Structures are given as structure tokens and as C-alpha cells.
Amino acid sequence: MPFFCMGRRMTKYEMRQRGAAILIIGDEILSGRTQDTNTATIAKWLGLLGIAVREVRVVPDLQSEIVAAVRVLSARFDYVFTTGGIGPTHDDITADCMAAAFETGISYHPAVFEQLAARYATMNIGPFNEARQRMARIPFGASLIANSLSGAPGFQLGNVFVMAGIPAVMQAMLDDVRGRLASGRPLLSVTVSAYLGEGTIAAGLAQLQNQFPDVPMGSYPFGKDGKFGTSLVARDSDFYRLEHVRTALEGVIRDAGGEVVEV
Amino acid sequence: MPFFCMGRRMTKYEMRQRGAAILIIGDEILSGRTQDTNTATIAKWLGLLGIAVREVRVVPDLQSEIVAAVRVLSARFDYVFTTGGIGPTHDDITADCMAAAFETGISYHPAVFEQLAARYATMNIGPFNEARQRMARIPFGASLIANSLSGAPGFQLGNVFVMAGIPAVMQAMLDDVRGRLASGRPLLSVTVSAYLGEGTIAAGLAQLQNQFPDVPMGSYPFGKDGKFGTSLVARDSDFYRLEHVRTALEGVIRDAGGEVVEV
Numbered sequence: 001m002p003f004f005c006m007g008r009r010m011t012k013y014e015m016r017q018r019g020a021a022i023l024i025i026g027d028e029i030l031s032g033r034t035q036d037t038n039t040a041t042i043a044k045w046l047g048l049l050g051i052a053v054r055e056v057r058v059v060p061d062l063q064s065e066i067v068a069a070v071r072v073l074s075a076r077f078d079y080v081f082t083t084g085g086i087g088p089t090h091d092d093i094t095a096d097c098m099a100a101a102f103e104t105g106i107s108y109h110p111a112v113f114e115q116l117a118a119r120y121a122t123m124n125i126g127p128f129n130e131a132r133q134r135m136a137r138i139p140f141g142a143s144l145i146a147n148s149l150s151g152a153p154g155f156q157l158g159n160v161f162v163m164a165g166i167p168a169v170m171q172a173m174l175d176d177v178r179g180r181l182a183s184g185r186p187l188l189s190v191t192v193s194a195y196l197g198e199g200t201i202a203a204g205l206a207q208l209q210n211q212f213p214d215v216p217m218g219s220y221p222f223g224k225d226g227k228f229g230t231s232l233v234a235r236d237s238d239f240y241r242l243e244h245v246r247t248a249l250e251g252v253i254r255d256a257g258g259e260v261v262e263v
Numbered sequence: 264m265p266f267f268c269m270g271r272r273m274t275k276y277e278m279r280q281r282g283a284a285i286l287i288i289g290d291e292i293l294s295g296r297t298q299d300t301n302t303a304t305i306a307k308w309l310g311l312l313g314i315a316v317r318e319v320r321v322v323p324d325l326q327s328e329i330v331a332a333v334r335v336l337s338a339r340f341d342y343v344f345t346t347g348g349i350g351p352t353h354d355d356i357t358a359d360c361m362a363a364a365f366e367t368g369i370s371y372h373p374a375v376f377e378q379l380a381a382r383y384a385t386m387n388i389g390p391f392n393e394a395r396q397r398m399a400r401i402p403f404g405a406s407l408i409a410n411s412l413s414g415a416p417g418f419q420l421g422n423v424f425v426m427a428g429i430p431a432v433m434q435a436m437l438d439d440v441r442g443r444l445a446s447g448r449p450l451l452s453v454t455v456s457a458y459l460g461e462g463t464i465a466a467g468l469a470q471l472q473n474q475f476p477d478v479p480m481g482s483y484p485f486g487k488d489g490k491f492g493t494s495l496v497a498r499d500s501d502f503y504r505l506e507h508v509r510t511a512l513e514g515v516i517r518d519a520g521g522e523v524v525e526v
Contacts, residue, residue, distance in 0.1 A: 027481055030316045032306030033452070033496065034483070036299075039321070043295030053293045055328070056321035058302070061481070065318070088462035089482045090469035131465030166484060189296070199351035202394030206353035218290055218324070219352045220297070221429060233296065 019054040020046055021073040025066055025084035025094055026165055029058050038083045038170050045174055050184030050237055051079065061085060066097040074101070074160050079181065084165030086154060088131040098157050099139035109138040112153055119151045146176040156180065185237035192249040193222070194258035195229040204252035205232060208245070215245055224263055231263065282317040283309055284336040288329055288347035288357055289428055292321050301346045301433050308437055313447030313500055314342065324348060329360040337364070337423050342444065347428030349417065351394040361420050362402035372401040375416055382414045409439040419443065448500035455512040456485070457521035458492040467515035468495060471508070478508055487526055494526065 022042055028034040036058070043053045054077055059065040066085075073080045085094030099106035113136040120128035135152040138144065145154035145163065149172040154163040156177075163173040194201070198219050209217045217234045232249045236242045250260050285305055291297040299321070306316045317340055322328040329348075336343045348357030362369035376399040383391035398415040401407065408417035408424065412435040417426040419440075426436040457464070461482050472480045480497045495512045499505045513523050 024319075027479060028483055028496070029302075030306060030319065031310060031450075031452075031498065032303040032316075035303050039292075040295040040298050043293060047294060053295075054323060056287075056293065056319075058319035060317060087482070087484070089465040090472050091481050126460045126463045129462060129466065131469075132460075132462035134465075135462075187294075189294075197389045197395075199392060199395035199398075200389045202352040202397075203392065206394075209353055216290060216354075218354050219350075220291060221350070233291070235294070 019052040019077055020079040020081060021077045022053055022056045023066075023069055023073060023080055023082040024056065024058040024165075025061065025082055026058075027060050027091070029084075030060055037167055038165070041167065041171060042081050042083075042174070047187045049178070049181055050186050051181060052187060061091045061093060063093055063097050063100065066094065067101045070098065070101040070160060074158060078159060080160040082160065082162050083170050086135065086152065086162060086164055088135055092134070094162060095137050095139060095155075098142075098155075098160065098162055101160075102139065102141070102157050104140045104157075106137055106139045108133065108136045109144070112136040112138060112144065116151060145173045148172045148175070187235055187237055188239060188242050189233055189235045190242050190246040190249070191231050191233050192246060192253060193229055193231040193261055193263045194253040194256075195227050195261060196253065196256055196258040197221075197228070198230045200256050200258070201230055201232065201252055204255050205249075208248050208252055211248075212241075212245060215241065217245075217249075222263060229261070229263065282315040282340055283342040283344060284340045285316055285319045286329075286332055286336060286343055286345040287319065287321040287428075288324065288345055289321075290323050290354070292347075293323055300430055301428070304430065304434060305344050305346075305437070310450045312441070312444055313449050314444060315450060324354045324356060326356055326360050326363065329357065330364045333361065333364040333423060337421060341422060343423040344440075345423060345425050346433050349398065349415065349425060349427055351398055355397070357425060358400050358402060358418075361405075361418075361423065361425055364423075365402065365404070365420050367403045367420075369400055369402045371396065371399045372407070375399040375401060375407065379414055408436045411435045411438070450498055450500055451502060451505050452496055452498045453505055453509040453512070454494050454496050455509060455516060456492055456494040456524055456526045457516040457519075458490050458524060459516065459519055459521040460484075460491070461493045463519050463521070464493055464495065464515055467518050468512075471511050471515055474511075475504075475508060478504065480508075480512075485526060492524070492526065 022039055029036045039056050057069050059069050085092045116136055117128050138155050139157050142155035142157040147153050149169050154173045161177050163170045215234050215236045220231045222229055234245045285302050292299045302319050320332050322332050348355045379399055380391050401418050402420050405418035405420040410416050412432050417436045424440050426433045478497050478499045483494045497508045516523055
């Protein structure tokens with residue numbers, strides 16, 4: 001397919017992009033059975049560290065799909081965060097896929113195995129059977145990501161952080177990841193809203209965007225109490241510049257005949 | 264990058280896959296400001312039509328990213344559904360990106376322009392200014408997707424369905440898309456739950472999965488009333504086979520020492 005090949009060829013000449021990608025692994029997200037919330041959690045958490053999320057992918061529990069996505073994303077971005085597929089059941093294949101993606105081996109990690117064995121022996125949460133032992137399989141060369149909530153760890157392999165799919169466990173793992181990231185200045189945002197249509201503000205907003213080409217600005221419609229309005233959002237890591245932009249956004253709203261409201 | 268190139272080379276020999284991809288366009292999703300719900304809505308809707316979602320991507324409001332994703336996904340899957348970026352503001356660039364991805368032109372669609380002009384003239388929702396006129400720009404060769412809610416249409420270009428990002432508007436557009444899809448037998452699912460750990464059921468579930476290799480089965484932990492359990496989910500379009508699998512899943516739970524509960 002020429003389109004396809006063209007897309008592929010382009011990317012060979014691209015530089016690795018600053019920022020992160022998120023890879024959500026699991027049929028339950030693709031089927032709509034489970035509403036993903038990890039993306040928003042990770043994105044907001046990274047935003048506070050000054051790391052922008054550049055792409056998100058959701059892939060099924062299929063080795064070929066997971067491996068291909070990890071390779072592409074880890075080559076393109078500073079960091080990749082995966083969630084899902086590290087439990088004890090047959091559809092939990094993420095650890096094997098990471099080993100395959102990085103062309104390394106995988107086996108039972110002695111310390112993790114011991115730790116999990118002790119946990120199951122003392123906590124009356126079932127036997128430490130073959131299925132649960134699988135959670136101690138860690139690719140060679142990986143460093144562990146502690147799981148303060150339920151024991152079974154995630155791991156970091158290269159620039160890929162492999163975490164659980166259960167939101168509370170995933171969030172516990174983020175605590176152990178923070179220190180490993182080269183964080184920047186936190187990305188701040190300002191929001192200015194008015195009961196005006198997007199189309200009424202669009203020209204003024206575009207003009208302001210041209211004045212500040214490196215401060216991303218967006219406009220998002222909202223409805224409240226039966227009335228419709230628009231929120232203008234700008235993002236930057238420089239507090240003072242952003243306050244300047246806030247004043248300018250308020251000017252855009254007034255010039256369009258509206259007034260700034262809290263929503 | 265060898266990994267990257269290998270990933271790329273593989274896909275050249277792949278057949279186009281049955282099923283659909285979803286492409287969510289917008290900085291507000293990547294930043295975590297807005298929680299995406301369109302993915303789950305579209306996935307459940309497609310499930311009822313017997314069409315499985317195979318991949319989801321979220322990309323920023325950047326032409327190069329949108330064009331690359333559309334080309335890859337539309338080559339790989341039967342259908343691609345995009346949401347976001349078709350409003351009146353400067354960051355609404357989806358229509359132009361679709362024209363670029365399909366190497367076609369784009370201009371004001373006369374019928375859409377007239378219809379929107381009439382709407383703004385009669386509905387007291389602001390002037391039909393240059394920004395709002397942009398919503399009438401439709402790529403050459405596209406067919407329109409009606410928007411019964413707010414007027415400005417989506418469009419279909421090849422196997423790509425371009426829809427609004429606002430959930431209610433997106434859902435209104437799905438109504439006009441349904442008849443264009445070659446639907447299969449609806450994908451049905453059964454869920455059987457028990458207050459057992461995933462690891463306790465894993466071996467029995469894996470065995471059952473081996474018996475029915477083409478009926479995808481998954482296991483999902485849940486918490487309820489302070490107790491933890493696992494839901495086993497199987498999917499198939501054959502009602503009778505799925506009922507057979509349901510009985511077998513209940514057997515897996517009983518064999519593991521649990522009892523089936525409603526959650």
C-alpha cells in the first residue's frame with residue numbers, strides 16, 4: 001500500500017520525540033466492557049512532572065500487536081507506560097511480549113518469587129500455585145517496579161514502564177516510577193470560560209495562538225444549566241507567560257461580546 | 264532502529280484485518296483534561312453489529328500525526344472511526360488531515376454551506392462567520408454523515424468515518440453510519456463471577472480456553488462490599504456455543520472451590 005509505505009518511510013527520518021506514550025493492553029478496553037481511566041491518570045501525573053503524553057494506543061491481548069506497538073513507541077518517545085496483562089491468567093502475556101520486543105529472555109525472578117511465596121503463605125489469599133507463580137516472571141535486564149498494594153511487581157525494561165491494569169495498583173506503581181524520570185518544569189494550564197459559541201471566539205483565539213505559537217491553545221464546548229459555552233485552555237510551563245496569556249484570553253472573550261464566567 | 268524497521272517490515276505482509284480501529288484526535292484527551300468516553304461507546308455499538316474493535320489510538324492536534332495514523336489504520340482494518348477536530352477553531356484540523364491522508368482536495372461543500380448558513384440565520388446562535396464556515400469544508404469524494412443534533416456534519420472518506428468529539432453529537436452521527444457497515448452476527452458475551460482470586464481460577468480457565476481456542480476468554484478482578492473476586496468473560500457470536508461455555512465457566516469456578524455469584 002503506497003500510503004502505508006509512505007507513512008513508514010517518513011518516520012525513519014524523524015528524531016525521537018520528547019515526551020511519553022501510553023500503551024493500554026487488554027481486550028476488555030477494546031470491547032468497551034471496561035472504561036479506561038488509566039490514560040487520564042497517567043497523563044495528569046506526567047503533566048505535573050513536565051512530561052507531555054504524545055500518543056496513546058490500546059491493543060488486544062495478542063503478542064504480535066503488543067510487540068509491534070512497544071517497538072514503535074519505545075523508539076519514538078522518551079518513555080512508554082503500559083498498563084494491563086501482568087496478572088496470573090492465560091491472557092496475561094505482557095511480560096513475555098516485553099521480553100520479545102526487547103529480544104531478551106524471561107524467567108522467574110528469584111527475589112520476586114520468594115516475596116510472593118511468603119505473601120501467599122501468610123495472607124490467606126489462596127495457594128501460591130503455578131498461575132500465581134507466573135507473576136514472578138520478569139524479563140532479563142529489567143528493574144522492578146514496587147507494588148505496595150498487592151505485591152506482584154511491575155518492571156522497567158529500557159524506557160518502558162510495565163504496570164498493572166487495575167487503577168489502584170497502577171497508581172501505587174507510579175509512586176515507584178517518579179524518581180526514574182527526567183522531569184521538566186510542570187506543565188501548567190489556564191482555563192477561561194464564557195457563554196459564547198466556539199465559532200464566535202474562534203477568530204480571536206486563532207489570532208492569539210499566532211502571537212504565541214509555542215503555547216498550545218484549545219477551545220472546548222461545555223453545557224451547564226441548559227446553557228452552552230466554551231472553555232479556552234492554554235498550556236505552558238512558564239507561570240508568568242501563562243498569566244499574560246490568561247489576560248489575553250479574557251480579552252478575546254470580551255472582544256467577542258462575552259464575559260468571563262466560572263464553570 | 265532495527266526494532267522499528269522490523270515492526271514495519273512485518274506489517275507489509277499482513278493481510279488487512281477484519282474489524283475496526285478508533286482514532287481519537289485531540290490534545291485534551293492526551294493531557295488528561297478530558298476523559299475519553301467515545302471509545303467505549305463506539306466499541307459497544309460496533310459489538311452489537313458484530314464488528315470488533317482491534318486497536319485504538321489517541322493522537323494530538325498535529326497534521327503529521329493524524330495523517331500517519333489514518334493511513335496506517337485505514338490500510339490495516341475494515342473501518343476506522345475518528346472523533347474530534349471538526350469544529351470551528353484553529354485546532355480543528357481533522358478535515359484537512361483526512362484530505363491529506365487520502366491525497367484529495369478539500370473545499371466548501373455547497374449544500375453544507377447553505378444548510379449551516381440557514382441554521383445560523385434562524386437559530387440566534389451567533390453569526391455564520393469565517394470560523395463557522397470552516398465546518399462546511401469537506402474533502403472531495405467524501406459522503407456526508409448527518410448530525411441531527413447540531414447541524415455541522417461528519418463525513419466518510421473511503422473506509423474512514425469522521426465524527427465529532429462531543430459525545431452526544433458523536434452518538435447522533437453513529438445513527439447515520441449504521442447502514443453503511445457490513446455488519447456480522449452480534450458479538451455476545453457471558454460473564455460469570457465468584458469471590459475467588461484470579462490465580463485460583465487461572466489454571467481451569469486456561470484449560471477451558473484451550474478447549475475453545477476461538478472463543479476469547481478473559482478474567483477481570485473486581486471488588487465489592489470489601490470483598491475481592493473475579494469475573495470470567497467469554498465472547499462469541501454463537502448464542503448456543505456461548506451458553507455451553509457459560510456452563511463450563513461455572514464448572515471452572517466450582518472446581519476451584521467457589522460458587523457463582525451475581526455482581
